[in-house]
Amino acid sequence: MYGIIDIGSNTIRLNIYRIVENKPILLLSKKNSTGLASYINQGHMSTEGLEHACTVLTDFKVLLDYFKVESFAFATAALRNIDNSEEAVTELSQRTGMAIVVLPGEKEAELDFIGVTSSMPVSGGILIDIGGASTELVIYQGKKILKAFSMPLGSLNMYNQYVQHLIPNRSERKLIKQAVLTALSQDDDFFHAKYQNITEICGVGGTIRAAGKLNNELFDLPSTNMEINTPNIKKLIRLLENDEDDELISIDTLDILLKTVPDRVRTVLPGMIVLHTLIKYFNSKIIHISTTGVREGYLYSQVLGNKDVNTHGQDA
Numbered sequence: 001m002y003g004i005i006d007i008g009s010n011t012i013r014l015n016i017y018r019i020v021e022n023k024p025i026l027l028l029s030k031k032n033s034t035g036l037a038s039y040i041n042q043g044h045m046s047t048e049g050l051e052h053a054c055t056v057l058t059d060f061k062v063l064l065d066y067f068k069v070e071s072f073a074f075a076t077a078a079l080r081n082i083d084n085s086e087e088a089v090t091e092l093s094q095r096t097g098m099a100i101v102v103l104p105g106e107k108e109a110e111l112d113f114i115g116v117t118s119s120m121p122v123s124g125g126i127l128i129d130i131g132g133a134s135t136e137l138v139i140y141q142g143k144k145i146l147k148a149f150s151m152p153l154g155s156l157n158m159y160n161q162y163v164q165h166l167i168p169n170r171s172e173r174k175l176i177k178q179a180v181l182t183a184l185s186q187d188d189d190f191f192h193a194k195y196q197n198i199t200e201i202c203g204v205g206g207t208i209r210a211a212g213k214l215n216n217e218l219f220d221l222p223s224t225n226m227e228i229n230t231p232n233i234k235k236l237i238r239l240l241e242n243d244e245d246d247e248l249i250s251i252d253t254l255d256i257l258l259k260t261v262p263d264r265v266r267t268v269l270p271g272m273i274v275l276h277t278l279i280k281y282f283n284s285k286i287i288h289i290s291t292t293g294v295r296e297g298y299l300y301s302q303v304l305g306n307k308d309v310n311t312h313g314q315d316a
Contacts, residue, residue: 001027002303003064003071004295005057007100009037009078009132010156010206010267012053014060015295016069024118024299030063032056033263036078037133037156043083050091053078057096072303074101076108076294077134081152101302103294105150109136111297112204117143118300119292125200128278129293130207130271132156135180137278139195147195151183155207155264155271163270167241167249173273180277190281198282201230204293207271210261211236212289214268217260228287230279237272 002024006013013031017024034056039049057073064071079085080102089100103111112129116122127138131154139147162168162175184190203212214236215221215228240253257265264271278284 001067001069002299003060003069004299004303005060005071005073005098006295006298007036007053007057007073007075007078009076009134009154010035011132012036012056012060013295014063016064016067017299019304022304024296030060035132035156037154038160040082040133040157045079045082045084045088050088053092054095057092057098061096061098071098072101072298073098074103074298074302076103077105077131077150077152077154080105081133105134105136105152106148108134108294109138109148109150110145111294111301112136113138113140113145113148113297114301115292115294115297115299116202116204116290118296120202120288120290122202123200125202126195126198126282126284127202127204128208128275129204130154130274131205132267135183135274135278136204139198147189149187149190151180153179153183153274155267155274158270158274159267163266165249166266167253168269168273170241173237173241176270176273177277180274181281184281196283199285201279201282201284201287203228203275203287203289206264207268208275208287208289210264210268211272211275212287213260214240214256217256226289226291228289230284230287233272233276233279233287237269237276240269 001016001018003016011031012034015026016028018027034052036049039046079088089102093100113127124141129136133154135151135154137149138145158176162172212228215232216223216225261268
């Protein structure tokens with residue numbers, strides 16, 4: 001058995017897998033909505049944030065040690081995009097006894113793609129993984145990655161940076177949209193619109209899964225549905241948005257959020273605004289929601305040594 005710990009900006013997750021015929025079978029999944037991105041002040045992770053992370057990781061390690069599970073831990077934007085990254089990782093490793101690998105943004109994107117292609121067929125399109133403090137994009141054709149890109153923005157840090165109350169108002173939504181477009185413009189390929197009219201999105205991560213739950217709830221679709229017609233994202237935002245420049249939120253909106261995505265009440269709307277901006281930029285038509293992603297990619301590539309995917313025309 002293998003335990004994979006993913007230290008993210010919104011949540012810290014533990015998945016335990018058994019390998020059967022070279023395929024991982026998920027036995028246990030636990031998460032803690034730590035919200036590490038909320039503990040970053042002027043580029044530094046605070047002592048309080050490290051304490052929260054240490055508590056969660058220690059609890060996970062007790063469980064892993066009890067069942068004698070070989071474990072691996074990696075961190076994404078939560079520890080990657082801070083000035084005291086090396087010191088934070090060292091402290092967490094020393095206090096928990098865990099070796100922690102910090103994934104570069106492009107590597108995270110590639111592992112997302114490996115995880116997705118392990119569980120579903122892909123032909124061509126764009127993978128989007130909106131995390132708490134970063135968004136990974138992978139443009140692919142078959143199992144060949146044409147471009148992997150990471151933006152230092154996500155659902156939680158967009159909420160923290162731009163939203164004053166529970167739900168973003170009109171002006172705050174515009175600020176989030178502009179932040180996404182500005183981040184894209186930092187890359188030459190996107191600045192020059194090299195990739196356009198990408199019909200299919202492969203959606204990865206908690207934000208897109210939450211959007212899928214809202215889509216099924218509000219459009220009366222079965223809970224097993226794993227696709228979103230992209231016009232529905234704009235409709236969802238309009239149904240849930242706050243058009244006033246104050247803290248008001250309708251009881252109906254709050255009820256929907258608490259019923260459907262209780263652990264993402266603050267972050268799901270900022271995340272869907274990021275998603276909608278990318279949908280418009282790439283002119284996409286449909287989202288296929290994946291149940292696998294970076295954790296499975298890490299297990300396949302970094303633990304089991306399976307690298308059956310081409311990145312930029314070469315073996316990953």
